[in-house]
Amino acid sequence: MNDAVIVSAVRTAVGKAPKGTLRNTRPDEMGGVVIKEALARVPGLDATEIARIAETIERFGDRFVQRIFTEGEIAYCRRKRDAASSFAARFAAKEAAMKALGTGHSRGVYWTGIEVFRRGGPPQLRFHGGAAARAEAMGATGSLLTLTHSRDLALAHVLLIRDNPR
Numbered sequence: 001m002n003d004a005v006i007v008s009a010v011r012t013a014v015g016k017a018p019k020g021t022l023r024n025t026r027p028d029e030m031g032g033v034v035i036k037e038a039l040a041r042v043p044g045l046d047a048t049e050i051a052r053i054a055e056t057i058e059r060f061g062d063r064f065v066q067r068i069f070t071e072g073e074i075a076y077c078r079r080k081r082d083a084a085s086s087f088a089a090r091f092a093a094k095e096a097a098m099k100a101l102g103t104g105h106s107r108g109v110y111w112t113g114i115e116v117f118r119r120g121g122p123p124q125l126r127f128h129g130g131a132a133a134r135a136e137a138m139g140a141t142g143s144l145l146t147l148t149h150s151r152d153l154a155l156a157h158v159l160l161i162r163d164n165p166r
Contacts, residue, residue: 044100044158048092054084092156
């Protein structure tokens with residue numbers, strides 16, 4: 001079975017769709033449309049208990065935080081009123097990314113090799129070291145990341161994408 005094709009972003013050759021609209025397009029209707037192709041049959045998904053992360057930070061402090069998170073992630077989360085929720089969401093993103101990469105925490109893919117960052121918009125992933133090498137070997141040219149949390153649970157969904165080679 002071929003990898004699933006998921007249309008993650010659609011632009012026509014003559015311009016963007018009107019703001020606030022979403023257009024579903026079948027592959028045989030694409031014509032001048034740019035699409036992204038999903039790399040994995042099962043995207044990475046993870047749920048992390050916020051209390052578990054808060055308790056771990058309280059117990060191990062900076063030793064845990066610096067082992068798991070990059071300097072940028074630490075600075076971002078510590079600026080938040082509820083830092084534990086932000087740390088938990090980033091922890092879930094790292095777990096989800098490891099699942100999407102098909103490695104888990106192995107084959108040179110380490111916690112700090114997967115970084116969640118924001119640049120004035122939605123959160124994004126940046127891969128370093130073994131995670132970057134694995135993503136490149138899979139043909140990934142980017143990723144889509146969704147983060148959310150409730151009072152108790154942080155969720156992350158990762159989808160590795162590549163430009164459609166056609």
